[in-house]
Amino acid sequence: MSLMISVSGIRGVVGKSLTPENLTAFTMAFATWIRRRKQALNPGSLAKPIIVIGRDSRPTGAVITGLVSNALSLCGCDVIDVGMTTTPTVEIATAGEGADGGLIVTASHNPVEWNALKMLDEKGEFLTASDVGELLEIAEKKAFDFARWDGIGTVTANGSWDAAHIDKILKLSCLDLDLVKSMNFRVLIDAVEGAGSYIVPELCRKLGITEIKTLACEGTGIFPRNPEPIEQNLRQTMAILASESCEFGIIVDPDVDRLALVCEDGTLFGEEYTLIACADFYLKHHKGPVVNNLSSSHALFDIARKHEVECFSAKVGEANVIEVMKEKEAVIGGEGNGGIILPELHYGRDALAGIALFIQAFAGWKSATGGTLSEFRKTFPDYFMSKKKVELTTLSKESLDRIFDTVAANHPDAECNRLDGLKLDFENGWVHLRPSNTEPIVRIYTEASTQAEADALAARFIEEIETAASANPAKN
Incomplete structure (x- = not known):
């Protein structure tokens, strides 16, 4: 099994393709790239680079985070460890801390034996293909910049960013929390024992969900099933939801950048339709172009046409979608795997933002029609x-x-x-x-x-x- 290297990070199977040796090498290359970028952006600055680091719940995450944090410190970086949290939370924290970069120890939807380093720039956004190329050149040449004994960085903890992330979402102008609360929703949440185990139920409570049933929300990191939130992996969750008489179910992957939804009858809303429903709702409040990737449903083009805005498709990969979103000044975008990107909040796939938009969209429709989620799904183009x-x-x-x-x-x-x-x-x-x-x-x-x-x-x-x-x- 070879190491996978792309704009989506450096990922592999721990102990096989992902080893202490290459984890250290890529971390030192990242620290060196960050130091040189900081100097280019702030010539003459003597301040140590600041790196935010977070992880999902995998059993290997804490050990890898310790290894990576120490390597960053030895390269002269100050590290802010935000603990076990979501990928979008680390993205928000990186920008919010005024850091020079961020690292997320997560292999997202891959099985538990995998882990990875996702790398962020000073804006809390994934590195571009060009950035990754520069970093790989540093790693290949082993051209690392190390700190002297008196220039070693520090590691400090800051566990406040989950709450800050939720607060930012609650301030979105398109939300009507009183309306959501009035619906008295009963909801099932399945976080697959990942980083969403605590933050997703807390967000739903703050949004006004009346009754929450949790499944695999202890944060153990031992995934009870394949963590990729696609239909063949979700049949047990779908069956449980139908038996619990819930209005809908919310399912996230281990690092909470993907969102799947289940209807009241135990059928999937459809991972492609997460973005469709959120975009249709959001465009009622904020007009502008939308962006998906080339593997996403044509239904988004239909929604864009309905709202008289343009729709563009990018190469697959979050960084590629974001690049096109910035170029086209899109107001919302994402990928067909259930990832929502909302520039009003930040440039990153964020299942928490998707949850808020979706709940608000369904609440508004249900208050007017009294219908179920499976009926709401039928209001969208069918592909x-x-x-x-x-x-x-x-x-x-x-x-x-x-x-x-x-x-x-x-x-x-x-x-x-x-x-x-x-x-x-x-x-x-x-x-x-x-x-x-x-x-x-x-x-x-x-x-x-x-x-x-x-x-x-x-x-x-x-x-x-x-x-x-x-x-x-x-x-x-």
Whole structure:
């Protein structure tokens, strides 16, 4: 299992691809990059760089945080440890502390044996591809900047940022907390024993949720199921919600940058439709462009058209979506995996912000109609997606471009986009093929007007990839 390096961070399996050696090396490279960036932004400054660090609940998180914090200190950085918290909370804390950068020890939706370093700049935003390239060059050359004995940094703790994050959300101008409270919602929360175990129920209480039932919210870090919040991993939670007579369920991944919702009848609202519902609500209060990624549902384009605003698609990856959002001055954006980015709050995927917008949107609709969440879901454009993957053990990354060229050539009738892997738009659907940023796989996303058509499209292109791979073997 190789180390995965991208704008989404440095991640791998602890003790295999993610070792003390490479954790230390990448941390020292990050500290060096931060020190040089600080000097470039503030010439002549003698102040030590400040780095905010936080982690999710994984059993390896505390040990890795200690290792990383000490490495940062030895490179002359002062460290503010915000403890076990969410990825968006660390992003907000980095900017709020006036820090020079941030590190999050989390492998997000990956299984428990994985961990990672997600790296932030002084704005609390993920590094760009160019930034990551500079950092990797420092690591490869081992061109680290170390502190003298009298220049070593300090490590201090600050556990106040969960409350500060909630307070920022509660101040969003589009929220009507009295309306939410009047609905007397009964809600199930599943935090998969991750960093959302405490902050998600607390946010819901502050938003005005009357009755909260929790599932896997002890913060143990021992995930009771595969933590990726997709349907095949959520069937037990969906069944429990239906038996508990809840109006809806809230499910987050271990670092709380992804949000899934379950309807009162135990069906999924749809991870793609988290952004759809939030954008439809938010655009009623703040007009402006919206952004998703190339693997996200076309439904967002329909919502944008409804509100007479533009919709743009970026390469997959939070940093890529944010780059386009800034360029287009978008008011809301995100990815089809349930990630919501709200610039009014900060530039980062934030399930907590998504929870607030969604609850407010549903409360407003329910107060006017008396309907259920499954009925609310039917008010949005109806598309069906299939999300599959092919293991890279049978494919070489070096041969993927040739494979994608072959597949594209088979479909001259489709609109071809090579911005991020290969996307083919047909008259009645689309397919997107791309290597994952976080796992050694090729992801296959399709969308069509029925589930059967989407599944058939996915199966067809898996076969085409495998056929093209056989015809284009990797070069040694």
